[in-house]
């Protein structure tokens with residue numbers, strides 16, 4: 001990391017300090033901009049991952065085991081405190097206070113003022129507030145600059161919505177509008193996902209005394225009490241947590257969840273930081289496809305992936321398939337952007353299609369004609385949130401519509417094992433698959449432990465809320481072959497666990 005920073009032409013560009021907040025919407029010095037940009041340099045990202053993996057492993061090795069036990073057993077409090085930080089708008093209050101920070105008495109008063117419109121009696125107890133903020137400071141999420149005086153740092157500044165206190169006071173419902181989605185992501189994780197996770201063991205081991213006693217407490221209202229049974233539908237940790245038999249997305253459509261639904265959309269924008277759409281440009285030999293090849297972007301949303309590819313590969317045509325309500329508005333999203341011409345010329349076109357139904361027998365594309373099977377089906381971010389049987393049927397419909405040379409490109413997380421991976425397919429290693437992410441000869445965990453933990457946390461969220469999962473290479477390869485595809489190659493995105501898995505008709 002030092003080598004990369006020293007090589008920068010500007011003087012005094014160093015790795016950003018933990019103590020200095022970097023607010024996305026604020027003006028920055030050239031040095032601060034350069035320092036942030038270099039933090040994304042591939043060499044810096046790799047080095048940072050090794051450092052984090054090593055620190056996590058060292059801490060687990062040398063910390064008194066009982067303290068590690070308490071840290072894990074009570075770690076949920078960190079989620080709770082982070083949720084409080086966002087919900088109370090403390091980050092925005094501390095941004096306004098500046099680097100000297102603010103005393104908890106004043107923070108408590110400001111929180112009450114911001115909420116007076118919602119509840120005239122709103123108040124926060126400073127004695128409790130200081131303890132919540134101190135736990136966060138202990139985990140490096142804030143700084144306690146003097147006794148009971150707190151200030152933002154580089155980590156807490158991420159949760160900044162960019163809104164002024166006046167905006168938050170007069171229109172609290174607009175907090176996440178136009179923001180980068182990280183505050184909404186914290187809100188969603190601290191609520192829906194956190195509460196679901198709290199009921200994971202009750203759902204997985206429904207016969208335990210604690211789980212049965214919990215159900216007895218709830219049977220006072222049988223209408224909303226999910227029953228244990230072999231059928232997981234309506235019986236997920238999420239269902240227990242929110243006393244509903246509805247699936248997560250149907251539940252979010254309830255009128256009382258209007259704000260949750262809006263926050264979910266914003267949170268998904270924030271979640272894009274996991275993997276940028278641009279990485280797909282070099283992840284597949286797009287340049288080798290013949291002129292006028294057609295790529296179908298299945299569950300392509302508004303076409304963010306297709307427009308990126310269409311710009312770089314002018315010899316290809318893209319058809320974005322998604323639900324009707326998405327494709328109806330998708331073209332208008334690009335009308336005022338540099339991608340408008342792609343849509344106007346038909347290089348990127350849209351088709352309302354349910355990926356749980358057979359693909360259309362033919363696709364008509366102006367200038368290309370009618371095609372019966374595309375060169376590539378690409379599915380980005382569409383498998384991790386569906387259970388195995390649903391992914392199998394999606395892949396089966398694509399297989400039915402594939403020609404002998406059609407490729408399937410699945411873009412989603414591939415979870416490495418926590419040990420050396422000897423996954424093989426038909427007795428052969430899958431081309432491109434890494435056996436370990438650790439440098440040769442190093443004692444680090446093969447998946448780099450703490451450095452990559454965020455994807456394993458997401459995995460459990462998928463399980464507890466959607467009965468789904470982030471998949472290992474073995475899992476995705478088995479699922480693909482159950483639907484008539486054979487995984488032929490996998491490449492890993494730089495600095496994340498996202499991967500590009502290519503499959504051919506088996």
Ligand SMILES: C[S@@+](CC[C@H](N)C(=O)[O-])C[C@H]1O[C@@H](n2cnc3c(N)ncnc32)[C@H](O)[C@@H]1O
Nearest residue numbers: 299300301304322323326353354355356380381
């Ligand atoms: C996580 S988003 C990924 C969007 C896009 N591929 C990307 O990478 O930005 C999942 C997409 O699946 C779409 N989707 C969900 N259910 C669908 C269905 N039954 N048929 C088609 N698309 C669906 C959603 O509308 C959403 O656009």
